[in-house]
Structures are given as C-alpha cells and as structure tokens.
Amino acid sequence: MxxxxxxxxxxxxxxxxxxxxxxxxxxxxxxxxxxxxxxxxxxxxxxxxxxxxxxxxxxxxxRTLDKLAIVGQARPVVRRDGVARAVAPGEVVLDDLIELGPGDQIVVDGEVQEGEHLEIDESLLTGEADAIGKVAGDQVLSGSFVVSGSGAYRATKVGRDAYAAQLAAEASKFTxxxxxxxxxxxxxxxxxxxxxxxxxxxxxxxxxxxxxxxxxxxxxxxxxxxxxxxxxxxxxxxxxxxxxxxxxLGQRQCLVQELPAIEGLARVDVVCADKTGTLTENGMRLAEIRVLSDVPQKSLRAALAAMAADDPRPNASVAAIAEGCPDDPGWSRSAVAPFSSAKKWSGSSYGAHGNWLLGAPDVLLDPDSEAAATAQRIGATGLRVLLLAESDRPVDAPDAPGTVTPRALVILEQKVRPDARETLEYFAGQDVSIKVISGDNAVSVGAVATSLGLPGGQDPVDARELPTGADDMADAVEQHTTFGRVRPDQKRSMVSALQSRGHTVAMTGDGVNDVLALKDADIGVAMGAGSPATRAVAQIVLLDNKFSTLPHVxxxxxxxxxxxxxxxxxxxxxxxxxxxxxxxxxxxxxxxxxxxxxxxxxxxxxxxxxxxxxxxxxxxxxxxxxxxxxxxxxxxxxxxxxxxxxxxxxxxxxxxxxxxxxxxxxxxxxxxxxxxxxxxxxxxxxxxxxxxxxxxxxxxxxxxxxxxxxxxxxxxxxxxxxxxxxxxxxxxxxxxxxxxxxxxxxxxxxxxxxxxxxxxxxxxxxxxxxxxxxxxxx
Known part of the structure; x- marks a missing residue:
C-alpha cells in the first residue's frame, strides 16, 4: 500500500x-x-x-501522523507454518492465510479457505447494506469487514492491486x-x-x-x-x-486521518455517542447469575463456560463471562450461531447437553413475562443484563431460536468512564446536543445517561418502536436524546435524519455495528481499542480510548x-x-x-x-x-x-x-x-x-x-x-x-x-x- x-x-x-x-x-x-x-x-x-x-x-x-498511524492501523492475524501472529498490513504477502473474526477489516483481496457462519459487510464498497454470507471458495474484497462468524482467507491480490488500495491511499493523504x-x-x-x-x-x-x-x-x-x-x-x-x-492533537494520542476533520468537528452541533466503549469502559465484570428455573447453578455455569471458551473472538460481555466462569466442561459443540447486532443473540448446541442461547432478554423473552420485568428492573439501574436460555432446536436451524426456555439472567457490571460526565457538560456548555445511541436495552442506556446528568436520559426510546418514515424519524431523533436497541442500519438512518434537519453530526463508536453510521456522519470518531473496521472509516481515532479527548479536538x-x-x-x-x-x-x-x-x-x-x-x-x-x-x-x-x-x-x-x-x-x-x-x-x-x-x-x-x-x-x-x-x-x-x-x-x-x-x-x-x-x- x-x-x-x-x-x-x-x-x-x-x-x-x-x-x-x-x-x-x-x-x-x-x-x-x-x-x-x-x-x-x-x-x-x-x-x-x-x-x-x-x-x-x-x-x-x-512525522506525527506517521507515528500515530502505526499505532492505530489494523493488524491482521496471519497464519504461517501453522503459527498465527499479528502483522502490519504492509507485511501481508500473496498466498498468506489470514484469520478473520467479528469486527476484523479485510486488508487485501482474497479467497475464503475456511468459514464458520462467516458474514461480510461490503457496504463500504458496494452500498449493499445487508451482510453477505461467505463459504469456502468465495471472494472477499479489501475494504469490507466481518460482521459475524469466523474463518480464514488466502491473499490473492495485495498492495496496489487490491480493490480498495487506491481508495484507501487517496483518503489517507495529508490533505x-x-x-x-x-x-x-x-x-x-x-x-x-x-x-x-x-x-x-x-x-x-x-x-x-x-x-x-x-x-x-x-x-x-x-x-x-x-x-x-x-x-x-x-x-x-x-x-x-x-x-x-x-x-x-497527536500529543493527546488523537490521530487525525483527514485534516479537514479538525475544521469539521468545530462545526458540529450534534454528537451521537455509543454507550458501550464511549460513555462506559470496555471492560466488564460478571456480577451475578440469577437463576430463573430449577436447573442447578453448577450446570448453568458449565453452559456459560463452554460457550465462552468456544468463542474464538469474544466480545467484552463474553470475555467477562469467561473470566467469571473459567471451568470449561469440555463439551463437544455440534452447532453454532454467532452473535450479530441484528438478531441480538448467539447460541451453541452441545448435543445431549442442550441447545443454549445467550442474548438480549427483551428480544428472547415474552415482554409480559416475569423474567422480562425482572431483567428490565435490573437494567434500569445501569447494569448490563443478558439472558441464558435453552432452545427446543439446534441453534443453526432455519427457524431458530424456536421455543425459548429462560434459565438465568447473567448480570454484568459496566463502569461509567470517570471523564464522561465532564465531557457531556462541556458539550452542553458549547450548545452541542448529545444523542446516546446504543444497541443495549433502552432502560439500561437511559440509566447510564441519567447517572451522567444527560437531559432526557430518564425518557429512553426503544428504537424498535421508532417510525420508519424519514420525517417522522427526524422528529423523533430531534425530540429525544437516549435510544436503545438500535440496529446498525437504524444508526445510519438516525444520522441521516439529523443531517436532513441541517445539523452537522459527529458519530463516536468502537464496534462493528457503528461502522455504517461512522461512515455517513459528517465526522466519524473511533476509539483506538475498537474494531479495525471502525478505525478504518473514521476521520479521527482516539488512540487513548478517552471520550474526554473529544473536547480538545x-x-x-x-x-x-x-x-x-x-x-x-x-x-x-x-x-x-x-x-x-x-x-x-x-x-x-x-x-x-x-x-x-x-x-x-x-x-x-x-x-x-x-x-x-x-x-x-x-x-x-x-x-x-x-x-x-x-x-x-x-x-x-x-x-x-x-x-x-x-x-x-x-x-x-x-x-x-x-x-x-x-x-x-x-x-x-x-x-x-x-x-x-x-x-x-x-x-x-x-x-x-x-x-x-x-x-x-x-x-x-x-x-x-x-x-x-x-x-x-x-x-x-x-x-x-x-x-x-x-x-x-x-x-x-x-x-x-x-x-x-x-x-x-x-x-x-x-x-x-x-x-x-x-x-x-x-x-x-x-x-x-x-x-x-x-x-x-x-
């Protein structure tokens, strides 16, 4: 490149x-x-x-940009002689076998060699919003990224021959x-x-x-x-x-990928902030497993430990579960359903040991059930709540998840960033509106926003109830400040709705579900610890992962x-x-x-x-x-x-x-x-x-x-x-x-x-x- x-x-x-x-x-x-x-x-x-x-x-x-770019660049995992190691993108050569996981950016063109429920988002190249399933033999293009699943592909075109090389080179110039x-x-x-x-x-x-x-x-x-x-x-x-x-800004560990972004962020009057990784810290801790049935907690811990151990690329929630349930029972997995932002759950089938689901309670449960009410009550305190449940069919069945039997609420503690309140107060003092847009439960998002003193945090909106019309969507986003259960395509629509009302919008995020919105926002701001895909499309990368750096920008x-x-x-x-x-x-x-x-x-x-x-x-x-x-x-x-x-x-x-x-x-x-x-x-x-x-x-x-x-x-x-x-x-x-x-x-x-x-x-x-x-x- x-x-x-x-x-x-x-x-x-x-x-x-x-x-x-x-x-x-x-x-x-x-x-x-x-x-x-x-x-x-x-x-x-x-x-x-x-x-x-x-x-x-x-x-x-x-010189500043060059140094920061080395720190902030995506580092693909290359498998050579049976050993996997992260390398700089420039070190990838023809026929390298490159491993893939959720959020990974595809850095060179290639051909899929192995895949397990591998789904690729090519919207940055083709405009196609839906993720595309990939199996062995399919082509993948540089500039796309993994939404869910895992796999590996062989590099067939590198450097200037790769599909997105000219686009990336042009977008990254000192301009x-x-x-x-x-x-x-x-x-x-x-x-x-x-x-x-x-x-x-x-x-x-x-x-x-x-x-x-x-x-x-x-x-x-x-x-x-x-x-x-x-x-x-x-x-x-x-x-x-x-x-x-x-x-x-470089001295503050802020990588400005495009110089006009400095000017653009100065014109911003709305900042759309993701909750997880922006207002709260990435790390979580398993606080409690609240049993909902007569299944022994030991069995529930075994199921959680097995699912966490089998995840090749665990997110922050799964990593916290793995730390809290370290004893892997060694069950043999017969089917898997990777987590995606669209369906809000993941699952693993273990034959005689059952078909286990882990996901959002308000998605998997009947909203009128006692378990759903309990989950909402706990989430309202600002804790993150996941549901561990069993299904009556394999998790990869076409009609999965099927009939869901709740087994336990997995309660995780999220730590609010100590600098988040001060940052929100700064923006309020500068007449910049804050919109908290998250894929988490709306009540939980509202609790975090309220704890930070954000106006409107006590009245969160569930994005599943948002109108689909452009004008109605714009009205709703203008009137409210806190949104939960927002799908990736909805984040993009919300950014467009604000822009249609004459706002200059900055979007912050760190997950693969933020990529589309980051790309469409006037200014995209990614966290350095976020996925390579978010860092690739953002104009500004906060390498120190501090939301409090944004006021300095x-x-x-x-x-x-x-x-x-x-x-x-x-x-x-x-x-x-x-x-x-x-x-x-x-x-x-x-x-x-x-x-x-x-x-x-x-x-x-x-x-x-x-x-x-x-x-x-x-x-x-x-x-x-x-x-x-x-x-x-x-x-x-x-x-x-x-x-x-x-x-x-x-x-x-x-x-x-x-x-x-x-x-x-x-x-x-x-x-x-x-x-x-x-x-x-x-x-x-x-x-x-x-x-x-x-x-x-x-x-x-x-x-x-x-x-x-x-x-x-x-x-x-x-x-x-x-x-x-x-x-x-x-x-x-x-x-x-x-x-x-x-x-x-x-x-x-x-x-x-x-x-x-x-x-x-x-x-x-x-x-x-x-x-x-x-x-x-x-």
Missing amino acids: PDRTGRSVADIVRSNVFTRINAILGVLFVLVLATGSLIDGMFGLLIVANSVVGVVQELRAK LVNSELRNGIDTILKVITYLLIPAGLVTIYNQLFSSHESWRSALNGMVAALVPMVPEGLVLMTSIAFAVGVVR VAEGRRVIGNIERVSNLFLTKTVYSVLLAFLVGVAGIGSQIFHYDPMPYPFLPRHVTIAAWFTIGIPAFILSLAPNNERARTGFVPRVLRLAVPSGSVIGVMTFIAYLIAYQGAGQTETEKVHASTTALITLLIIAVWVLAIVARPWAWWKVVLIAGSVAGYLILFTVPFTRHFFKLDPSDTALTGAAVVCGLIGIVLVEFAWWLTAAPTGVAGRMLTRRGERES
Missing part, C-alpha cells in the same frame, strides 16, 4: 517553495536588486520565511482540501488576482511613465505598491494552524477556524488598502498628464511597506493564529471576512492618500520633503492599521492588550531611534505634517470603528463580544 500520509519530504519541500506567492515576490525582489537597493529588498526574507516555516510545520505534522475554510481562502485569492492586474498596470504606467522619476526610484515605488497587494502570509498561516493542530478545530478568520481580516485589509492606494496614486499620476498638474509618485519605498506589515500583521497574525479560541465555527467565512476587510482597507487607503496629498510638495520637492511626505502617509496608515488589529483582537484579554501595546511600542522605536530613522528613511520632525498625519489617523479610527459596528452588529458579532466582556467583568 502507498504510505498513509502520501506526500514525500521532496513533495513537501517542492510544494512549499515553488508557490505562486513566492514566484511573485521573487520577481519583485529581483527588480529591487536591479536598482542596487538591497535594504528595500527585505521583503525577500518573506520568501525564505514562507518556505521554511511551511516545510518545518508540515514535516512535523507528517488540506475540501473544507469551507480552504475553499473560502481560494475564492479570496482569485478575487485578489483579478484586482492585482489592473492595479499593477496602473502602478507600472504611473511609476515608469508619469512620475518622471529616475528608473531606480520608479522601480522601487512600483515594487512598494505591488508587494503589499500579495497576502503572502494568509496561506502560510492557514497551513501552520492546521499543522500545529495535528501536532497538538473540538477546541482545536475552533481555534484553527476562528483564528484563521482573524488573521484573514488583517491580510485582506492590507490587500484592500494597497490596491486602493495604488489606484488613487496611479489615477492621479495619469490625470497629471491630462490636466497638466504635477505628477505624483507612489509615496512609499519597499522598506516602508515591509515595516508596516511587521507589527500590524506579521507578528500579531502569527500569535493570534495560535491563540485559544472557543467560538463555534459558522458558515459564511468569506462574507464575514470581507465585511470588515473592505471598509477598513478602504478607510486606510483613502486617509493615507489624503495625508500624502497634504504633505506632497509637488514634482520639485527636495529629498527631505519627499521623506517627510512618505513619513506622513506612513504614520496615518500605521495608526489606523493598529486600530484594525485592535478590532480583530476583540474581545480583549491582557495578553492581547500587551500585543497591541507592543506593536505601538515597536513603531515608536522605529520612528524615534536615530539609527532606525536613518535606516528606514523616516523623518517625523515636521510637527505640522506629523500632527496632520495623526489627525488623519484619528479620523480613520473613528470611521473604521463606525464601519465595524455597522457591519458587525447585524451579524451578532458585536453582541457576542459585549456579552463575553460582561461575563468577564462580572
């Missing part, structure tokens, strides 16, 4: 170095070098930074595509590309033909106008945020999306004001030829636009992209970003142009007057840009105030220290012009603030920020 993460180190380096943005900046860097002004080529460091940071972060994420966030950024970049062409042409014409400056000054002005139009850090910050998210997704939206505002504001300023100066320069007034060159040098980005975008954006952010992701990423960036960028562009007009002394200005003019325009730009940073950073916390104050302090140092003033060609000594720049900046702040309240308040952003501020103050 191809490597799980797909991209090699060479591919990662190539994709981060040879980018469109690096190409644009590279050409502009060469043009600046041609003028002999190396200082003005400082923006060329962005090429190195973009490449190095992107490569390092993606390599870290790849950043197919997400609203990435699609939104791609849309923004396309719009910017269209804006760059006319703005660039106007700027080039103005600088080279209208301004009447030397070719060196003209080129420097042209580059200074074009460089800030490129949102050079936007894609980089997005990649960093995703990659850091993968590494952070949600928080990481929210951090990524919320912070990328913040920094997108900064980068796009810069693009908007750069394009607008270039247009205004360019049109004014072209107008000078028509109306015969003094031409107007671009006000800034490349070094000016470089330092303008340092403390208003570059450093703050990096810090904000990694900061905590717990607001649930919403749709409409692009409109929300443009709602702030366009008016803010427009205000900055216009006010900077006005400040430049005030300070500009005409074509005959001296070099000192030219520096005064550019400094005046730059002060206005920086004052408003810092305030935009302050708006984006809302709601303010102490560290955000320090960040903004640090930005202001950084610029004060640049404008006041003699060395930096000389190095960057800054001169704020003309108090009249500096005062005019400050006034223009303050007017710009008022306009930006007004625009923000005008556009943010209708969307609820302002209200949420004021609410959070009030909560902190109280």
